[in-house]
Amino acid sequence: MTLRYFSLLPLLLSMGLTSAADVAIPLVLPESTALRWLTNDPALVSADNALAAANIEANQQALSPYDWVANGTYQRRDTGTGSNSNEWNVGLERTFRLPNKVKADEASAKAIRLIAPAEYKQARREAAEALLNAWFDWLAADARKTLLLSQQSSIEDNVAVVGKRVKSGDAAVLEQRLASAELIAIQRQVSEAKNAEVTAWTFLAARYQATEEAKTTALPEPIAVPQDLSWWQTRMLAVNDQLTLAQAQVASAEALAQRAKAEQRPDPTFGVFTGREAYGSEKLIGVTASIPLSSKRRSLEVERQQAQVSVARQNLTLTEREQRAAIQASYTAATGYFERWQLAQQAATTLFDNAKLTQKAYQLGEGDVQLLLLARRQALVAAEDASSAKVAALRSYYRLLVNAKLLWPDWLNGTID
Numbered sequence: 001m002t003l004r005y006f007s008l009l010p011l012l013l014s015m016g017l018t019s020a021a022d023v024a025i026p027l028v029l030p031e032s033t034a035l036r037w038l039t040n041d042p043a044l045v046s047a048d049n050a051l052a053a054a055n056i057e058a059n060q061q062a063l064s065p066y067d068w069v070a071n072g073t074y075q076r077r078d079t080g081t082g083s084n085s086n087e088w089n090v091g092l093e094r095t096f097r098l099p100n101k102v103k104a105d106e107a108s109a110k111a112i113r114l115i116a117p118a119e120y121k122q123a124r125r126e127a128a129e130a131l132l133n134a135w136f137d138w139l140a141a142d143a144r145k146t147l148l149l150s151q152q153s154s155i156e157d158n159v160a161v162v163g164k165r166v167k168s169g170d171a172a173v174l175e176q177r178l179a180s181a182e183l184i185a186i187q188r189q190v191s192e193a194k195n196a197e198v199t200a201w202t203f204l205a206a207r208y209q210a211t212e213e214a215k216t217t218a219l220p221e222p223i224a225v226p227q228d229l230s231w232w233q234t235r236m237l238a239v240n241d242q243l244t245l246a247q248a249q250v251a252s253a254e255a256l257a258q259r260a261k262a263e264q265r266p267d268p269t270f271g272v273f274t275g276r277e278a279y280g281s282e283k284l285i286g287v288t289a290s291i292p293l294s295s296k297r298r299s300l301e302v303e304r305q306q307a308q309v310s311v312a313r314q315n316l317t318l319t320e321r322e323q324r325a326a327i328q329a330s331y332t333a334a335t336g337y338f339e340r341w342q343l344a345q346q347a348a349t350t351l352f353d354n355a356k357l358t359q360k361a362y363q364l365g366e367g368d369v370q371l372l373l374l375a376r377r378q379a380l381v382a383a384e385d386a387s388s389a390k391v392a393a394l395r396s397y398y399r400l401l402v403n404a405k406l407l408w409p410d411w412l413n414g415t416i417d
Helices: 002-017 031-038 042-062 099-167 173-208 229-238 241-262 296-363 369-403
Strands: 069-078 084-095 269-277 282-290
Touching: 031 099, 031 173, 042 099, 069 269, 084 282, 099 173, 099 241, 099 369, 173 369, 229 296, 241 296, 296 369
Parallel strands: none
Antiparallel strands: 069 084, 084 269, 269 282
């Protein structure tokens, strides 16, 4: 099953890449800026070190675990004649792996070399997701701050208009107080929005060493998700690091089971030695051989490793099902957020026009200030909904792009630093 998946991977990847060039990417964060910030992420430094350690582990696994062992003895023999015989011997021995164990160790090393890059790519994807989440958090906070500042300016103009009407006797003082209260309320919201924006940017600056010149002035318009669910599933399964990791873990478990089965026959130890006895008149040269006797423990280890293979295979099945469900959920979320943004934008435009007409009517002496304030509140709520829906639509679409490795593909695959 493991080998079959890896043989199909190039085909699936080529299918996923067929229309990749047709996928548009709204510019939310320039790649050069993102990659510069990611180099300052400690999580990636840790991933680099983990990859290096795994490569060393693979090299170790392929080598024999046994060392040459040098030994020697020295003794003085008392013959009872008044003279002693100084005697010694030295030897060299080593345990040798049987051929089937060599193959099992090579299979384990190969599995480690599959697991390590999968974990490395997964770490990069998670780092990219974390950066984008932090970036979108700041974009949402900044967009809300900008919107409220604009609304505050409009309400200030409205307070001035009400003040003029009060002076001319066309409006009661109560209307001026209501307008002033509305201004105070929006000023409180602006203060909260400014704090939220500063907090979001502080996180970016602290973790990624982000600098002020990277701040964007406007968000691009969201776009409808191109291609259908089947296309995204094919693409995302083909480049799915978690699925690749689960496949490699099956291969690793199978190699360990193969090793445990081979361990039922212990490895032999061979050696050579030389020595001197009887006042140096006797010289010894010989060879040694030994082999441990197998026990029940080795058979139980085989059973344990075979159970681990079953666990790894079931984990693979679970991972594949979870990833299919996650892909479908991500696709549904992205298409849903885009649709909701369109509806929210339509509502915001309608209520904004309604607020403008109400403002004009009030300036002409028609209607009262409470109707005007209600229209403004409705327009503000709708505008906030549209703004948050816009950020959510872009965020969910970018999540699709990252998981499909259509955004920063060379970096996500670890081919560039």
